[in-house]
Amino acid sequence: MHNKKCKYIFVTGGVLSGVGKGITAASIGAILKAKGYHVTMQKCDPYLNVDAGLLNPVEHGECFVTHDGVETDLDLGHYERFLDFETSKYSITLSGSIYKELIERERAGGFHGKTVQLVPHFTGLVCEKIEKASANSDIHIVEIGGTIGDYEGLPFVEAIRLFANKVGRRNCLYVSVVYVPFIHTSNELKTKPAQNALKDLRGFGIIPDIVCVRTENPCGREICKKIAAFSGISPDAVVNLPDIDSVYDVPFNVLRSGVLAILDDFVDNNTEPDMSRWKEFSRRRSQKYAKTVKIGLVAKYVGNDDTYICVTEALKAAAAWNKVNLALTWVNAEEVENNASLLKGLDGIVVPGGFGARGVEGKIKAAEYALKYDIPYLGLCLGMQAACIAAARNGGIKTANSEEFGACEKDGNNVIYIMEGQKGKESTGGTMRLGDCKAVLKPKSRAAKIYQKAANTGEYIYGTELLEDGSVEITERHRHRYEVNQKFLDAIQAGGIIISGLSPNGKLVEFVEAPKCQFFIATQAHPELKSRPLNPHPLFLDFVKAAKTNRNS
């Protein structure tokens, strides 16, 4: 049954991919949220992969994990950051998962002898997924990956056309984002590819209600009018969205473009969106401050923003709200291995998540350096494992390592070892410890204080609960296969690190910290996944604050 009060916005792209369709969709969502609606988002992607867990992070960017443990791509991260809501397994629909479900149903005899077809079975299941994802929403936005005309995307386009038959055309708004290139040799903008893309879309039975024309520089009304004239669309429905410095200014760009009037009409409500917090963030972000913090991101895929996008976005937001300029410095983990001086002059060190042995010695070195010279340190997942290995080596176990890197099979000093039930699954999809897991933070630990303070101010709550014995229970998302072997706790402690958070059953180490350091916190979780520009994560906020006042730089 579909949610009768929900309205749907479908966003498709033409000409090229990668022109900001997702950010445009999320910005429209942010504006509607600022008008007071409960807005949710969903991505339909034509890949044949079942999820994004096994995709190469260099090619596809970071793997984003939903609270209910689905490995998805980074677009869902944008949705969460723009709309400050939690996506779920319903927020991502990949062709692979649709085919898998259909084939499994067919094998189980679920089609009772019928021929299984793209239409109506694939399209029908996509419609079902859209209904599920929008069950509690006022407005649900669906982005279709790729560009109009791609073979593999066609069933999704047909599904969103059909969807209007189900819920009524007036409850659906179709947005097409097209690119208009500037040809330098002839010194002009070329609208033909956009016209063709819109013609294709018309051929599939969809006439868009809004066409967003993406250009490098502002293009002037005539270009929009020309596209409108050649595509049979009202000129008022064609708006220009030129490139802009920061994705967080796109909502303002969308507001300036004239889209608001169409949205107001669609939802039949012309109350002004309350963009005050967005404005405040924009002001803080674009301001130049007296203080610059130099944060080193010790990473394997250096310079590849997309691979660590949640981490870099969390740092940027934390810097803006701390009123400092952020100088993000990429540090090649493999180079640090033999040259720790690359870490000199940093106000803070972040070791993000990662898999595989390459560069890991450099990450351990970075943790050791932060401990030794008391440099603010934030360890995320592998960053916590690196910190524990560094501490155990400090504490006397010179060959301490992780079972993941196979280095200490002989002496058994696997300070990090494989989690129960994970053996043999190392290269399989969807089998890690994924999504929300609770952690109990020790009373008076730095981590407990940070989460408790955030909960008290009501800024953002991570399922934070103060327990009777003074410990603090929190929830963060996870994605890992290995864990700290508590047999080595004495050595880790002797090396300067204490355990400050465990899973509720006490079996898994969730948080560690170095009490003697200005700021040294590492977690098995991925707090960066829950950080938002308008609501930065308290761990990141405190880390950047410590970097701001770092007495050792």
Ligand code: GLN
């Ligand atoms: N490779 C480590 C593990 O599987 C850490 C994972 C991560 O950083 N996401 O446990």
